Amino acid sequence: MKLTMNKIGVILLAGGLGFASCSKPTSNATGWNYNDKKNGGFEKIPYTEQETGPGLVLIEGGTFTMGRVEQDVMYDWNNMPRRVTVHSFYMDETEVTNLNYREYLYWISRVWASDYPEVYKKALPDTLVWRSKLAYNEPYVDYYLRHPAYNEYPVVGINWLQANDYCAWRTDRVNENILIREGILKVNPNQVGEDNFNTEAYLSAQYVGLTTKTGGLPDLNPTGTGVRQVRMEDGILLPKYRLPTEAEWEYAAFALIGNTDPSSDREIIKDRKLYPWTGHIARNPNDAFKGDFLANFRRGRGDYMGAAGRLNDNASITAPVYAYWPNDYGLYNMAGNVSEWVLDTYRPLSLMDMDDFNPYRGNVFKKKLLDANGDLELKDSLGRIQYVDVTEADNVNRRNYKKADYRDVNDGDFNSSIYYNEEEFATSEKKNLLMYEFTKTSLLNDEAKIIKGGSWKDPAYWMVPGTRRYLDEQQSTAWIGFRCAMDRVGSPVGLGKGKSRKNNIKSVSKKKMKKGKKLYSK
Numbered sequence: 260m261k262l263t264m265n266k267i268g269v270i271l272l273a274g275g276l277g278f279a280s281c282s283k284p285t286s287n288a289t290g291w292n293y294n295d296k297k298n299g300g301f302e303k304i305p306y307t308e309q310e311t312g313p314g315l316v317l318i319e320g321g322t323f324t325m326g327r328v329e330q331d332v333m334y335d336w337n338n339m340p341r342r343v344t345v346h347s348f349y350m351d352e353t354e355v356t357n358l359n360y361r362e363y364l365y366w367i368s369r370v371w372a373s374d375y376p377e378v379y380k381k382a383l384p385d386t387l388v389w390r391s392k393l394a395y396n397e398p399y400v401d402y403y404l405r406h407p408a409y410n411e412y413p414v415v416g417i418n419w420l421q422a423n424d425y426c427a428w429r430t431d432r433v434n435e436n437i438l439i440r441e442g443i444l445k446v447n448p449n450q451v452g453e454d455n456f457n458t459e460a461y462l463s464a465q466y467v468g469l470t471t472k473t474g475g476l477p478d479l480n481p482t483g484t485g486v487r488q489v490r491m492e493d494g495i496l497l498p499k500y501r502l503p504t505e506a507e508w509e510y511a512a513f514a515l516i517g518n519t520d521p522s523s524d525r526e527i528i529k530d531r532k533l534y535p536w537t538g539h540i541a542r543n544p545n546d547a548f549k550g551d552f553l554a555n556f557r558r559g560r561g562d563y564m565g566a567a568g569r570l571n572d573n574a575s576i577t578a579p580v581y582a583y584w585p586n587d588y589g590l591y592n593m594a595g596n597v598s599e600w601v602l603d604t605y606r607p608l609s610l611m612d613m614d615d616f617n618p619y620r621g622n623v624f625k626k627k628l629l630d631a632n633g634d635l636e637l638k639d640s641l642g643r644i645q646y647v648d649v650t651e652a653d654n655v656n657r658r659n660y661k662k663a664d665y666r667d668v669n670d671g672d673f674n675s676s677i678y679y680n681e682e683e684f685a686t687s688e689k690k691n692l693l694m695y696e697f698t699k700t701s702l703l704n705d706e707a708k709i710i711k712g713g714s715w716k717d718p719a720y721w722m723v724p725g726t727r728r729y730l731d732e733q734q735s736t737a738w739i740g741f742r743c744a745m746d747r748v749g750s751p752v753g754l755g756k757g758k759s760r761k762n763n764i765k766s767v768s769k770k771k772m773k774k775g776k777k778l779y780s781k
Contacts, residue, residue, distance in 0.1 A: 300479030306494045309748050312349065312433055316589050318511045320347035320751050325509055325618070326610050328533055329723045337607040338725050343615045345510045347751035350503055351742035353580035353591045354413035354599065355425065357404055360384065363425055366432070371641065374452050378641065382424060384416035388737040399576065399737070411579040413597045413740035419502075419708040419732035422600050422741040426500040429743060434458045434496045443476070443489060445469035453642040458496060460644055463636045464488060502602040503744035504619045505609070505727065508711045512594070512724035517587025534722055535586040535593040541719050543584075554583055554595030554722055555715045563715065576737075577715050594722035597740035598714040604666045605707040605729035612669055622665045624649045666705040671695050706732045714738035 283292040284303050293303035311317060326340040364382060371378040389399035403409050404416070417425075435456040438444040447469045450456065460466040478487035489495050503511070512535045520527040533539045536553055543551045552572040557563050565571030574582065577596055585591045604621040606612065613620055628637045628645040637645050648663035669675050695701040710728045713721035716738040720726065730739070 294479060296479050296481045300481060300483070302479055302492070304493050308750060308753055309494075310437075310497065312497050312500070312745055314351050314353075314743075315349035315745055316352050317747065317753065318348050318350050318507070318588055319516060320345045320510070320747075321515070323510055323513060323515055325506055325725070327725050328531065329720065329725065332720055335607070337609075338727050339608075339610050340725075341610045341615070343506055343618050345506050346617055347747040348503070348507055349745040349747060350507070350511050350588075350590060351744070352585075352589060354597055354740045354742045355422075356411050356580055357414050358410040360414040360417070360425065361404070363428055367428070370450050370455050371452065375641065382421060384414060384421070385418075385735050386416055388416045388735055396737075403576075411581070412577045413580055413592075415577070415597060415737050415740050416735045417600075417739070417741060418735040419600050419730075421735075422502055425741075426502060426743050429500045430497070431456055431458050433500070434461075437495060437497065438489065441489075441495060442471050442473060445471055453638065453640060455642050457638075457642050457644065458499075459636075460638055460642055461488065462491060462496075463644065465636065465638060465644075466642070498746045498748060500743040500745055502600055502741060504617070505601045505603040505709050505711060506618045507744060508599065508601045509724045511588055511590055512586065512712065514587035514590070514593075535590075535724065536584070541722070552583075554592065554713070556595040556713050556722055557716055557718055559718075574715060593712060593724070595713050595717075596715060597738055598710045598712045598717070598721070598728070600739060600741040601709050601711050603709045604705055605703065605709045605727070606670045608670060620666065620668075622660075624660060624663050624665070626653065664705070667695075671703070671705070703729075708732045710739060 283295055285292055291298050291301075293301060322342060322344045324340050325343045326338045328340070331338070364379070367382055368379050384404055386400050386404055389396040389403065403412070404414070435444065435458075438461075439446055444456075445468075447456075456468055457466060461468075473486065475486045475488045476493065478485055480487075513532050514535060515528055515532065518528045518530045518532065518537065520529055530537055534541065534553070538544060541552055541554060541556070543549060543553055550571075552558075555572045555574045555578045558565070558571070564573065564575045572578070572595075574596075578592075580596070581591055583592060583595070586593055602621055603609070603619060606620060609618075609620055625646040626649050628647050629635065630637055639645050650663070651661050654661050667675075673679060695703040697704040707729045708731070710730055711726075712724065713719070713726075721728075730736070
């Protein structure tokens with residue numbers, strides 16, 4: 260769906276009431292008209308469905324067995340099988356490339372480097388991850404990130420924190436571009452310091468920017484100015500880009516949608532998958548490409564690319580992000596090339612602890628920082644809305660959560676430690692001496708983040724989507740990259756698909772269909 264300003268004008272400006280026809284939509288709860296200044300101007304915006312953001316692919320959700328499908332050769336016992344359900348979401352078609360990341364570096368250098376050079380330095384990938392004590396990898400140190408020959412290769416040397424910062428920046432740039440496309444904002448190449456577009460600052464009316472003559476959308480509030488800014492209720496701005504959760508990444512990698520029986524109305528998955536493709540080998544079975552590897556990985560000790568004249572995976576290190584066949588969701592390199600950061604905090608028994616719907620460990624609940632009067636949302640020096648952790652005082656009457664940080668709940672917090680019944684630990688600084696005594700008896704803490712998928716440096720075992728590893732959120736390597744995801748709001752499949760369309764279309768009156776109100780796309 261592509262909503263243009265011309266369409267907005269037809270919908271919202273015609274007749275000054277929001278609809279071209281003389282009849283106004285009516286509330287089925289109160290009987291009052293929507294989009295009517297005489298009634299106060301409450302608006303009901305015509306909405307079809309969520310627009311697909313740049314670079315994203317819709318991943319239709321469903322149930323699957325998350326965890327081990329291969330023998331546990333590492334004997335970690337950290338991925339026990341469990342059936343879960345994942346709601347539909349969007350995921351990047353490919354890993355984030357060097358070119359994508361250099362665009363990000365250029366933008367923050369132009370906007371913040373003069374006043375806040377530390378922001379640019381913080382975002383820089385660690386190109387020294389290519390170095391090894393007993394290998395000559397200096398060409399990758401010097402050229403991999405910057406040289407155009409590697410433009411379409413996945414960016415590496417990025418830690419988990421940097422990946423999250425990139426997702427936040429991408430959200431703002433995409434939403435700014437949408438507002439420019441809709442004729443609400445003008446292109447502003449002179450954004451510097453605090454004066455830069457931020458989605459949340461815009462929604463809280465703390466960013467104006469260069470507006471067009473219209474300056475926004477028609478305001479039907481009779482006490483208003485006649486023009487208002489875009490709101491989330493308008494359905495124009497997109498949700499946040501973010502890292503996928505472990506469950507989302509694993510579900511998208513398997514792409515079991517390609518193994519369902521299209522000739523049957525039943526929920527039948529014909530074949531179980533070991534890799535993101537059907538079959539239990541890493542080679543292409545098709546006659547035209549028979550024997551070729553389906554991913555970029557290390558075939559055996561010392562064999563990263565095959566023999567000269569017949570380079571099997573045609574990549575000594577990483578490969579271009581479109582180099583191999585996509586899986587049945589249209590996602591490239593969900594096995595091999597680079598391993599990928601996901602959103603979750605690592606625990607060995609995650610699959611035993613978490614919910615079976617949208618499982619995720621890593622919640623730190625926050626609230627917006629308000630001024631002394633509790634009215635204005637405060638921005639930081641970079642123009643971003645500030646957040647602080649919620650407190651137990653905020654949640655006295657709440658049942659579903661009480662505090663902010665639940666990364667270690669039931670696995671690493673005080674109640675799950677061996678000191679749970681010792682009062683002296685509960686009331687002193689020793690309370691931090693919990694189940695995972697970091698650097699003493701364990702390498703785990705709440706900053707340990709999960710890595711999914713195999714890489715160019717790994718054997719085939721790690722390409723099985725159920726496998727999992729972890730690394731500290733501030734560390735990076737030459738074999739870890741990332742891709743972004745986005746929440747899917749509304750229908751999990753989009754309008755007009757399958758039985759839902761056949762059943763729902765009956766409820767649409769012929770009268771409405773004759774008027775051209777197509778509620779379901781083909």
